[in-house]
Amino acid sequence: MTLREELKQFSKWAGFMAILTIIGGGLQALSGVFFFLIGAIPGIIMIIVGIKLWNAKKQADEIVDFDGTNQEEKIQLLINNLTTYFKIQGVLFIIGIAFFIIMFIIGIAAGGFSMLNNSMHPF
Template sequence: MVDKENLKELSKWAGFVGIMTIIFGAISAIGGLFAFIIGAIPGIIAIILGIKLRNTKLYADELLAGEQDETKLNMLFMNLNTYFKIQGILIIISLAFMILGMLTGVFAGFAFRHIF
């Protein structure tokens, strides 16, 4: 049903990336608290993403242990689905801010060209 080698690799990398995302998310959230309260939001989102990856590892390990349950496989995919949805939304927001920043730079350049 499930390729054990690929599932083992998924478990290993999801665990590592999940732990690192949680650690850096916590550092980001604590650092963001010192700037503004709203500055902690990216860190909190990163912690949530890390938890989703850790849950993916948990379900992958359970599948590797021989518990061939369809609900565990569905939960694994549900956690990955949520992870990728949040990442996709963050990418779209980043692209929007990038385009907005470029347009602001271009318009500011035109507005201040007569000074130089």
């Protein structure tokens, strides 16, 4: 497959995922507002990530439809948008793992305290 064909495939899937991410982020932000304003933050981050992916899609389209302008600059913008996308996704993934570990430890501690409390009061 040529670079042009690869960029066309990338553009299709990046556009599809960008739209899904933006819609999902919007729904998450709206539902998060009802709990507390801070609950909307993950949705807003998803919208930003979706926009970065959409920008990468647009850059890939411009490279495919080469019009004689500086193609290197377009490739640099494509890579920049993808780098930002992956950085944000990576940080969110790390935060998710840390949150899971903290909740797991709290769950074990709560279970231990519950067993300790039950052993002191057998009736």
